[in-house]
Amino acid sequence: MLAGLDPQAAFAVALRRGDDLRARFEARRDNAADLARLRERAGGIGDVEALLADRRTLRTVLEAFQLESEIDKRAILRRVLTEDPADPRSFANRMADPRWRELASAFAQREASALTPAQVGRLDEASVRGLALKRVAGLTAEQAGGLTARQLGWMDPAQIGALQPAAFAALSPQRVAGLTPAQLRGVTAEQLGAASLAQLAAIPPAGFAGLSPEQLRGIPAARVAALTPAQLAVSTAAQLSGLTSAQAAAVTGGQRAGLSAAQLRALDAPRAPAPEAAPAGRPPLADRVLLDRLVRDATTNRYEKAMGDATPGLREALYFRRMAAGVDSINELMADRAMVEVVRGALGLPSQFGLLGFEQQRAVLTRRVDLDQFKDPKAVERMAARYLAARGPAGGTPAAVPGLPGFVNTGAAIVPVLSLRV
DSSP states (O other): OOTTSOHHHHHHHHHHSHHHHHHHHHHSHHHHHHHHHHHHHHTTOOSHHHHHHOHHHHHHHHHTTTOGGGTTOHHHHHHHHHSOTTSTTSTGGGSSOHHHHHHHHHTOSOOOOOOOHHHHTTOOHHHHHTOOHHHHHTOOHHHHTTOOHHHHHHSOHHHHHHSOHHHHHTSOHHHHHTOOHHHHTTOOHHHHHHOOHHHHHHSOHHHHTTOOHHHHTTSOGGGGGGSOHHHHHTOOHHHHHTSOHHHHHHOOHHHHHTSOHHHHHHHHSOOOOOOOOOOSSOOTTOOHHHHHHHHHHHHHHHHHHHHHHHSTTHHHHHHHHHHGGGOOSHHHHHTOHHHHHHHHHHHTOOGGGGGSOHHHHHHHHHHHOOGGGGGOHHHHHHHHHHHHHHHTTTTOOOEEOTTOTTEEEOSSOEEEGGGOOO
16 A cells, blocks of 8 residues: 555554545445445344355454454354353463454353443443443343433343343333333343233333234243233234244233234134244344444454555554553563564564573563553554564564574664663
8 A cells, every 4th residue: 555665654654644544445445345245244144153154254254353364264263253252261262362362252142241230320322322232241130220211212122132131121110111112123032031020011012013923922921911901902913823822822811802803813823833943142243333343343454454565564563553552461462473573573683582482582571571661652653663674674574693693683783682672
């Protein structure tokens, strides 16, 4: 994208005109088409197996984590995408590369929250609308009980459906009565199965009419009697004929008295065996918050990669600038090879540094790296610029000086690498 400029000049241009360059890159036809396709396909990806089978969608997803080169490792991807990242024995947690843990965490079905019920009740509109589905699914019954009617009104159908059954059961009947028909269409059969008699009776007739037969089959037969005449009066033939035999038999005489002849025929119609229940868990790309993140991060990865293709070293420099603030320990730094490469170049360490043992590398980096400077954007930019300067105008890597171990030729002078500080 900035071909013809030396790495340092290209980095300076990228810092000064980054927003404009990225916007032009995003608008490029191939990028816009791929990312639009990801959003279109998201709703049709029902489970992890479907995602693994859709190679184009999977590649875009992996690009968001810089793991696109691992697309053919289906067995590994299956484990990472299905195992609980909170389990220290999970495959992702046993891998050294932190990108796998990031992928596992992003697709986790649940993520616990440390908020108290009172703190949950104080979340503002932006915070509630921005809750990822895994965060909603991680709410306990006590935490969900802290949600206000106004907060529930801000939640979309997918967020409502992400509440665990016990958390949904913790909502008061008044909260359930306030759900819109669109929100109620997001309620799961499992949630209706956990709902109390009072909650079931509180579902507004307009919302009840929009429930699918699959949803209604979640209501235990013993609780069918809680359905109100107003709810049953708006029931469709599909809803009534879709009830299980046990549910249909549980409809009381009083409830039947309020049904029309057509409704009674549907209720009393012979029933085929109930269809097999859908697999537990939500579709992997159902979360709009996750989808927005995938689009954003895949675009960022593509942009930085294109910058590096035109100017060797620029991808690593931009990546370092973006990620440095999140590094809190030397071990975290060492787990990211791209970050270590930038630090090595900025410090003037020779390429043979990578041949040292882990403990030796950690000892050198502990002495040489001031992680506090990673929180300073200007210091990080200076470090990235030194890395590019060490690569030289052609984008090469610093060469070790023959016969002088521990020294590196920067192109301007021979300097002892252990005398440099970040």
